[in-house]
Every structure is written in structure tokens, then in C-alpha cells.
Amino acid sequence: MFELIEWTNRQWHEKTIHPLIVLSVFIYEFLGIHPFQDGNGRLSRLLTTLFLLKQGYEFIQYISFENYIENHKKAYYDALMTAQRKRITQEDIIDKWLLFFLESLKTLTEKLDKKYYVFKQKGGYLNERQKAIKEFIIEQKTIKVGDLSVAFPDISPNTLKKDLQYLRNEQIVSTVGQGRGTVYVINQQTE
Numbered sequence: 502m503f504e505l506i507e508w509t510n511r512q513w514h515e516k517t518i519h520p521l522i523v524l525s526v527f528i529y530e531f532l533g534i535h536p537f538q539d540g541n542g543r544l545s546r547l548l549t550t551l552f553l554l555k556q557g558y559e560f561i562q563y564i565s566f567e568n569y570i571e572n573h574k575k576a577y578y579d580a581l582m583t584a585q586r587k588r589i590t591q592e593d594i595i596d597k598w599l600l601f602f603l604e605s606l607k608t609l610t611e612k613l614d615k616k617y618y619v620f621k622q623k624g625g626y627l628n629e630r631q632k633a634i635k636e637f638i639i640e641q642k643t644i645k646v647g648d649l650s651v652a653f654p655d656i657s658p659n660t661l662k663k664d665l666q667y668l669r670n671e672q673i674v675s676t677v678g679q680g681r682g683t684v685y686v687i688n689q690q691t692e
Contacts, residue, residue, distance in 0.1 A: 520556045525602040643684045
């Protein structure tokens, strides 16, 4: 395990091998070493999530790698066992494992993209206050933060600014200008 961890850290530091390849080799070797009596598979999937996050693949926090493997257990074990039959020999070829591992990640990202696309088509989630702000902007055509403060005196200016930022991030409104002169307008497709 010490050699595996040392190799993995060196590869991530040197960056000569893509981090997803390094991760898939690490998981393959971890499962081959089988350092614990029980729970190696679950721990490998937890480590996969941790390493993906550490390498900047933040998508993994929104979708379950564990669940995917559970639903594709036969293909998972087939790829793993095919590779491990000749582990630590000259014929140790892990291409099937690498392809399974990388295809799993690809499938998860595609699944997440589809969910996000559906979410974006619905226009995101707006709470009642944000819906009221959106309607106000549609009626007024253009507004400034001060206009919202007058129209919604019971809502703090900071909350209104955060709502405008959320509407902007969701591409419901656009801005024209900067600073105090910033004007907010509704995007055509969201009217």
C-alpha cells in the first residue's frame, strides 16, 4: 500500500499521466492488494469520490458512483476479474478495467448533463420572492437595485442583490453597465 500511495502521489504531482488513468490504476491495485478483510470495494468507491473531488472533478458530488457500480455489478466484477487473473505477471493487462472505469465516469457525467439540461429547460428553481422579482422586472422592462428596494421594502437590499445574482446565474436576467449604474433586464427566452 505504501508503494501504491507513493506512486499515486508522484503521478499526480508530475502530471505526466492523466489523473483519471492514475485513479483507475490506483483503484485496480487497491482492490488487488485487498488490504482489509471486509469493505475494500466500498472503500475503493469512497476513495474514488474523494480523489475525483481532490482533482477538481466536482461533478461527483452530485451523482453517486457507488450507486452506479451497484447497478452495474456484473460488468464491474467482470472487468476487474478479467484483469486480475494475470495480476503481477508479464500478461497483466488492465485495458478492460480501465475502459470500464472511464466509461462509468463518462456515463455518470452524461447522466448528470441530461438532468441539468432538463433542469435548465424548466428555468431552474425560483422561490416565491424570486418569482415576484422576475415579474416586477418583466413589468418594468429595466430596473436597478434601488427600484427593487422601493418595490419590496420588507426585503433587505442584500437579499435582493443575492436574488438578482441568482436570476443572473440562471440566465433569467442580464445586466447592462457596472457598479451603481447596473441595470437588470429580463432575457427574451424567459419572458
